Amino acid sequence: MTEQHSQYYVPTQSPWPIVGAFGFFLVAVGAGTLVAQLSQTGEAGWGQMVLMAGLFVLFIMMFGWFKDQIQESRVGLHNQQLGISYRQGMSWFIFSEVMFFGAFFGALFYARMISVPWLGGASNNVMTGEILWPGFEAIWPLTTTPAGNTTQAMGYWGLPLINTLILLTSSVTIHFAHTGLEADKRKQVAWMLGFTILLGSCFLALQVEEYIHAYQDLGLKLDSGVYGNTFFLLTGFHGMHVTLGTLFLIVIFFRILAGHFSADNQFAFQAASWYWHFVDVVWLCLFVFVYIL
Amino acid sequence: MGRQFSFILALFSFLHSSSIFANEAVGRSNLNLRAGVTDISHQVFDLHMTIFYICVAIGIVVFGAMFYAIIFHRKSKGVKAANFHESVKVEIAWTIVPVIILVVMAIPATKTLIAMEDPSESDLTILVTGSQWKWHYKYLDHDIEFYSLLATPSEQIQGKWLKGDTYLLEVDKPLILPTNKKIRFLMTSDDVIHSWWVPDFAVKKDANPGFINEAWTRINELGIYRGQCAELCGKDHGFMPVVVKAVSESEFNQWITDKKAEKAAAEAEEKRLLAMNMTKEDLMAEGESVYNGYCSACHQPNGMGLPGAFPALVGSAIVAGPAQDHIKIVLDGKNGTAMQAFAKQLTLKQIAAVVTYERNAWGINSGELIQPKDVHQLMQNQ
Amino acid sequence: MNTITQTAPTHADEHHHGPAKGIKRWIFTTNHKDIGTLYLWFAFIMFLVGGAMAMVIRAELFQPGLQIVEPHFFNQMTTVHGLIMVFGAVMPAFTGLANWMIPMMIGAPDMALPRMNNLSFWILPFAFLILLSSLFVEGGGPAFGWTFYAPLSTTYSGDSTALFVFAVHIMGISSIMGAINVVVTIWNMRAPGMTWMKMPLFVWTWFITAYLLIAVMPVLAGAVTMVLTDKYFGTSFFNAAGGGDPVMFQHIFWFFGHPEVYIMILPAFGIISTIVPTFSRKPLFGYSSMVYATASIAFLSFIVWAHHMFTTGMPVFAELFFMYCTMLISVPTGVKVFNWVATMWRGALSFEVPMMFSIAFIVLFTMGGFSGLMLAITPVDFQYHDTYFVVAHFHYVLVTGAIFSLIAATYYWLPKWTGVMYDIGLAKLHFWCSLISVNVLFFPMHFVGLAGMPRRIPDYSIQFANWNQIISLGGFAFGLSQLIFLALVIKACRKKGDPVPDKVWDGATGLEWEVKSPAPYHTFTTPPEIK
Ligand code: HEA
Numbered sequence A: 001m002t003e004q005h006s007q008y009y010v011p012t013q014s015p016w017p018i019v020g021a022f023g024f025f026l027v028a029v030g031a032g033t034l035v036a037q038l039s040q041t042g043e044a045g046w047g048q049m050v051l052m053a054g055l056f057v058l059f060i061m062m063f064g065w066f067k068d069q070i071q072e073s074r075v076g077l078h079n080q081q082l083g084i085s086y087r088q089g090m091s092w093f094i095f096s097e098v099m100f101f102g103a104f105f106g107a108l109f110y111a112r113m114i115s116v117p118w119l120g121g122a123s124n125n126v127m128t129g130e131i132l133w134p135g136f137e138a139i140w141p142l143t144t145t146p147a148g149n150t151t152q153a154m155g156y157w158g159l160p161l162i163n164t165l166i167l168l169t170s171s172v173t174i175h176f177a178h179t180g181l182e183a184d185k186r187k188q189v190a191w192m193l194g195f196t197i198l199l200g201s202c203f204l205a206l207q208v209e210e211y212i213h214a215y216q217d218l219g220l221k222l223d224s225g226v227y228g229n230t231f232f233l234l235t236g237f238h239g240m241h242v243t244l245g246t247l248f249l250i251v252i253f254f255r256i257l258a259g260h261f262s263a264d265n266q267f268a269f270q271a272a273s274w275y276w277h278f279v280d281v282v283w284l285c286l287f288v289f290v291y292i293l
Numbered sequence B: 001m002g003r004q005f006s007f008i009l010a011l012f013s014f015l016h017s018s019s020i021f022a023n024e025a026v027g028r029s030n031l032n033l034r035a036g037v038t039d040i041s042h043q044v045f046d047l048h049m050t051i052f053y054i055c056v057a058i059g060i061v062v063f064g065a066m067f068y069a070i071i072f073h074r075k076s077k078g079v080k081a082a083n084f085h086e087s088v089k090v091e092i093a094w095t096i097v098p099v100i101i102l103v104v105m106a107i108p109a110t111k112t113l114i115a116m117e118d119p120s121e122s123d124l125t126i127l128v129t130g131s132q133w134k135w136h137y138k139y140l141d142h143d144i145e146f147y148s149l150l151a152t153p154s155e156q157i158q159g160k161w162l163k164g165d166t167y168l169l170e171v172d173k174p175l176i177l178p179t180n181k182k183i184r185f186l187m188t189s190d191d192v193i194h195s196w197w198v199p200d201f202a203v204k205k206d207a208n209p210g211f212i213n214e215a216w217t218r219i220n221e222l223g224i225y226r227g228q229c230a231e232l233c234g235k236d237h238g239f240m241p242v243v244v245k246a247v248s249e250s251e252f253n254q255w256i257t258d259k260k261a262e263k264a265a266a267e268a269e270e271k272r273l274l275a276m277n278m279t280k281e282d283l284m285a286e287g288e289s290v291y292n293g294y295c296s297a298c299h300q301p302n303g304m305g306l307p308g309a310f311p312a313l314v315g316s317a318i319v320a321g322p323a324q325d326h327i328k329i330v331l332d333g334k335n336g337t338a339m340q341a342f343a344k345q346l347t348l349k350q351i352a353a354v355v356t357y358e359r360n361a362w363g364i365n366s367g368e369l370i371q372p373k374d375v376h377q378l379m380q381n382q
Numbered sequence C: 001m002n003t004i005t006q007t008a009p010t011h012a013d014e015h016h017h018g019p020a021k022g023i024k025r026w027i028f029t030t031n032h033k034d035i036g037t038l039y040l041w042f043a044f045i046m047f048l049v050g051g052a053m054a055m056v057i058r059a060e061l062f063q064p065g066l067q068i069v070e071p072h073f074f075n076q077m078t079t080v081h082g083l084i085m086v087f088g089a090v091m092p093a094f095t096g097l098a099n100w101m102i103p104m105m106i107g108a109p110d111m112a113l114p115r116m117n118n119l120s121f122w123i124l125p126f127a128f129l130i131l132l133s134s135l136f137v138e139g140g141g142p143a144f145g146w147t148f149y150a151p152l153s154t155t156y157s158g159d160s161t162a163l164f165v166f167a168v169h170i171m172g173i174s175s176i177m178g179a180i181n182v183v184v185t186i187w188n189m190r191a192p193g194m195t196w197m198k199m200p201l202f203v204w205t206w207f208i209t210a211y212l213l214i215a216v217m218p219v220l221a222g223a224v225t226m227v228l229t230d231k232y233f234g235t236s237f238f239n240a241a242g243g244g245d246p247v248m249f250q251h252i253f254w255f256f257g258h259p260e261v262y263i264m265i266l267p268a269f270g271i272i273s274t275i276v277p278t279f280s281r282k283p284l285f286g287y288s289s290m291v292y293a294t295a296s297i298a299f300l301s302f303i304v305w306a307h308h309m310f311t312t313g314m315p316v317f318a319e320l321f322f323m324y325c326t327m328l329i330s331v332p333t334g335v336k337v338f339n340w341v342a343t344m345w346r347g348a349l350s351f352e353v354p355m356m357f358s359i360a361f362i363v364l365f366t367m368g369g370f371s372g373l374m375l376a377i378t379p380v381d382f383q384y385h386d387t388y389f390v391v392a393h394f395h396y397v398l399v400t401g402a403i404f405s406l407i408a409a410t411y412y413w414l415p416k417w418t419g420v421m422y423d424i425g426l427a428k429l430h431f432w433c434s435l436i437s438v439n440v441l442f443f444p445m446h447f448v449g450l451a452g453m454p455r456r457i458p459d460y461s462i463q464f465a466n467w468n469q470i471i472s473l474g475g476f477a478f479g480l481s482q483l484i485f486l487a488l489v490i491k492a493c494r495k496k497g498d499p500v501p502d503k504v505w506d507g508a509t510g511l512e513w514e515v516k517s518p519a520p521y522h523t524f525t526t527p528p529e530i531k
């Protein structure tokens, strides 16, 4: 390697960050306005437009940014140290995502182990149960809220179990995609990636199915008390992450087809696969704590 | 008790001499915590002073050493810097010693806390309910309940009248409690979180909507004790005082008897009203006072509300529309908004009057009169 | 301490250009120094804006009665003052220092992820634009306290709440990206020989702070998300009728909130640990115990959150647990204070302006720490909670703690940034005015708090009148004193002053003093080697 290559690559000026910041601005203003307008009038107003524009700007930004990045990488400006930076950055980003899910798991545990029992009169809340919610029975899943709304619980047989198997399989396929890349078997990489994407999409489709089932057959809705709340927010945010992960994989898939990546230049590939493993693990926790227990 | 503390700060005392009278009126020091009038509040006060003195002592040692260095180890005095930069022994010492100090503090704190959190074997139970922005008290053993509202006139708040000694710390109906009895409080709320606080009892407990917290006190001295809501609860959080009047047991029993008689009389009056029609003048006069007491905090004295937060009544479709809907929203409130249900808070007459008032004040002049029986009928139908 | 064997090239080589011209330099930049400067100026402007709101608060509280603002607007001022100072002033200011100093201190050419660095910054002005403009929405801006307790922030809040939620979301994204950048820079960009235990303490404290940020900012995002869905989408996380609990909000918020307050003080500890040895001309006492103490504080900060919630009706054992853990934090913090004093002990002290602010920090922060310890004692906290005693506590640790450390840092490194010595006369004036007025401002808050004045009220009973008047006067004086600082910094930035040598302070150690003053646009493009 030449002297220049072992130097840490500090990019010169770039327009993408400010474009991204502006995109975030539009998204925040748009989403904030949209939500308020929906609640006031029941209809989406100009907020929706701004939100869309913001998402579009963010998309442009990602596209441009990654294009530059890929360009630099292919030209050989990146050295090993930069690769380490990217990997560490990605892993701490995933850690922050874990903490984000942690907040919702925390809410789930709190509701199960503290607020629902207390509303039923446990711990130092005997009078809460006696005076405020006399007929309330503290059970989990909370199928009848203290206010009296009823719903049905979501079992783990059927769709959820199938989904678990799907995601577990996809974990295996992405792993083989990775070993393929290490061994420079590009066909294997492409096939395995393709499988993973397919499995991810199946997962999402079944998840939609499950939501329809919940809404139509079980009467389990976003607003049916804290059981429904935790159920939909946890699975919903997970679903969002699976969607992003799948998109990420699709990009990688096309880059593989275009001949990108090699055993020692594969950061984006690795990042995608880490991300995928992360959504897998979250799902396992979900499956255990939301569905089974 | 807070003497020594005040003494340290005697330097400042001239600054507050003018407020001494005010303090006499509400019985408060304006430098330090008060020892209060219960055994627990005394314990709390002692604990407070103990920790305070410990902190002062540590401060003197630490800052003393530092200022010694500042004065004597100056470069300008030609001091050459030493070069030590660690000492395991010293470092272990100043880790252990603070731990010991903390243990010394934690022991009495634990004892006091455990005593404070034990409301069992009480003689009297009061259900305290916060709602924007007033307190409701219910004597569970006696079937007596009432709201307690800020009594300071708005002219004093607006600076038009001179402020009294108990400015913002006065209510129309104080909570009456007997001395020397263990009183259990059950705290809850109708809307947001409030916090019921009387410094002299060292009782501060949050009133959480949908949950009931417990606290207790045993008052040793007769007197009037004042406190305030201590959790941000919206616009008029600062105008939600707590006033407790501690009376002797016999006086308390007398008060209970009177209250019950009062209640019976009020019920009879309600019945009587149902059979008759009130005049417009009566309704409007009553309505105005109810409006200013219960509604104007949100909808504003001029009925214009605060756009975005509280709707204007002037020009409101509900106020202009059929009287039924108007009465209904006052009776039941509107779920999920700050508009609370007034059916339990106000009498038939008051509701009739305030609705009449809203439909005829501020230049609306619909000429419509709502009678208590109209309200009664509507309630019956539900 | 650290010497360079292979001197770094001080001029940019052919591949690196100097700064671009005009506005483009600032909006497209990837340079850690430019971004640091942006952060610092942004933070300073936010400090003035948040301070102006504090002035509204103090003006209204100047005397009893309602004079200037409506209660509803007063609550918005309190809320936005808290939010701006915490998220807009203190945190970005520390991030600005991190950007400027960390690469220079560890011998790195830049931050590890320079483009993302720029993105993290530029989100902030937009986020605060949203927050501030929400004040003009019908119904007003957020009025539920910076802690936005449910259900005041859900069912009972105004229409601008959604804007508030999304503004917090994007500023959270900014903080997380900033923190990841710091972590990766420190892990991966240290010059050869810059081992962990040779790192300057400022770097260490920021390293730990960055982990706190990555761990708790997402939790804040979770909290605002639940507020959003509770308010607008019918969920009932914080509503008993649906099986939730308003107190659950407080648990989630404070799980973020308590580490957050240490996020605002750990880098300050790093700054003081840098400045005190310089002007004592003596190495820092107990370097390794400083590192361990910082780590212990960070660890403990995750298990004390409920000390903000003693009055919410937790069971006794929980109250005791949180009381004990909270008290324990005094121990590592004490180690720090003792170490600073021991560093000064038998040093050759001199009292340049950064040192003056550092000494003020040590004394006044410790006082704030003492009142914190008093607050930790649960049975007594029942009396202190939600009174001005708490307000006094946190302004001592935040204003005379975090803000003073930031001012000290500015006076310490400003000559390195600009290449000229600032106006020392003005700086001393600034110090004395600030020191006196800040105590007139915050010390009496202890008294009114103990005497029973609740916080977050626009009007109070007349017994508190005199003290509040004094507090307000102190507040105006402190506010005006900061204008001296503003003038001084502008003057220095316009290079009005005597040029300084590379090593500005004779007792200073560290790589940043080995490069030219003002620091060249690119430093350490080839890493220095540290022995
Ligand atoms: C920089 C920010 C910062 C820092 C560093 C701290 C430090 C501490 N804080 Fe503070 N705190 C806040 C910011 C901060 N706090 C804020 C913003 C709030 C209010 C939030 C809101 O409600 O809006 C708050 C509120 C708050 C409360 C809640 C009060 C209430 O609402 O009722 C409590 C209770 O325990 C508390 C405790 C402590 C303790 C024990 C420390 C300790 O870390 C202090 C440790 C330091 C020392 C003790 C001094 C030095 C030590 C020695 C010299 C050693 C020897 C000493 C002994 C052995 C005693 N804080």
Ligand code: HEA
Residues within 6 Å of the ligand: C047, C048, C049, C050, C051, C052, C054, C055, C057, C058, C078, C079, C081, C082, C083, C085, C086, C090, C144, C145, C146, C147, C391, C395, C398, C399, C402, C403, C441, C455, C456, C457, C458, C475, C476, C477, C478, C479, C480, C482, C483
């Ligand atoms: C780092 C954080 C930080 C900082 C620096 C400050 C700085 C100040 N704070 Fe702040 N404060 C908080 C964090 C901070 N605060 C928090 C978290 C809360 C709780 C919020 C809540 O309850 O939700 C709070 C609450 C709070 C209250 C309680 C409000 C209430 O409970 O209702 C008060 C009251 O006096 C106050 C005052 C001040 C003052 C006078 C300053 C001064 O130091 C400010 C000085 C700076 C300036 C004044 C700006 C410079 C000058 C100009 C712009 C020129 C104009 C000047 C004049 C007209 C004189 N603050």
Ligand code: CUA
Residues within 6 Å of the ligand: B130, B133, B193, B194, B195, B229, B230, B231, B232, B233, B234, B236, B237, B238, B240
């Ligand atoms: Cu009720 Cu504050």
Ligand SMILES: [Cu+2]
Residues within 6 Å of the ligand: C257, C258, C261, C304, C305, C307, C308
């Ligand atoms: Cu805390």
